[in-house]
Amino acid sequence: MHQTSGEQARRRAGGQPPARRRAPRLPRALRALPPAPRAAIVFIAAVMLYGACVHVVDLALWGFRSRTWAPTWLNAFWNSLIVLDSLSGALLLKARRSGLHLTCLTMLADLASNLYAVYGVRHTTLGTGAADVILLLAFGAFVLTTAPWLHRHLPARTRP
Numbered sequence: 262m263h264q265t266s267g268e269q270a271r272r273r274a275g276g277q278p279p280a281r282r283r284a285p286r287l288p289r290a291l292r293a294l295p296p297a298p299r300a301a302i303v304f305i306a307a308v309m310l311y312g313a314c315v316h317v318v319d320l321a322l323w324g325f326r327s328r329t330w331a332p333t334w335l336n337a338f339w340n341s342l343i344v345l346d347s348l349s350g351a352l353l354l355k356a357r358r359s360g361l362h363l364t365c366l367t368m369l370a371d372l373a374s375n376l377y378a379v380y381g382v383r384h385t386t387l388g389t390g391a392a393d394v395i396l397l398l399a400f401g402a403f404v405l406t407t408a409p410w411l412h413r414h415l416p417a418r419t420r421p
Contacts, residue, residue: 290356290416298414301407302361306353308400309364313346331382338374342367358415365408368401 286292291299316339319327326336345367352360375394379385387395 288355291354293416294356294414298411301411302353302356302415305364305404305407306350306360309346309350309353309367313343313350316340316343316346328378331378335374335378335382338370342371356415358412358418361408361411361415364404368404372397372401 287299287303291302294302320340320343325340326333327339328336331339345363349360349364349367352363354360375397379387379391379394385391387398
């Protein structure tokens with residue numbers, strides 16, 4: 262009887278079949294949601310976590326005042342988004358309503374700060390080199406318009 266190379270390798274390894282890699286599983290509360298709200302929450306959480314990474318890179322490469330043209334308080338706010346965006350994304354991935362609330366508040370503050378930077382500090386318009394702000398506006402509109410729908414699908418916090 263001829264053995265394949267896979268069978269020979271298993272026999273040498275103690276007869277155990279090779280271990281399969283399991284795909285990472287979503288938290289139980291997130292898996293319990295219907296597919297559409299789950300997809301929206303995962304998308305929003307991914308973008309929030311991406312935003313945190315962008316701010317970490319800015320801080321690492323350019324320091325606290327990554328935008329020298331902006332006032333110190335505005336740079337401080339943008340640096341604080343490292344924590345706010347990370348926390349928002351993590352809470353959303355745990356299917357927490359508090360994550361949705363924090364995401365909405367963070368987006369409102371981020372939109373206000375970026376629009377102030379465009380119009381109040383730089384005295385420009387959205388069409389002049391502010392593609393990132395336009396994308397932020399689109400994402401903010403998505404978050405804020407889907408928030409009531411998502412809120413209905415997220416479980417209310419239960420006390421132990």
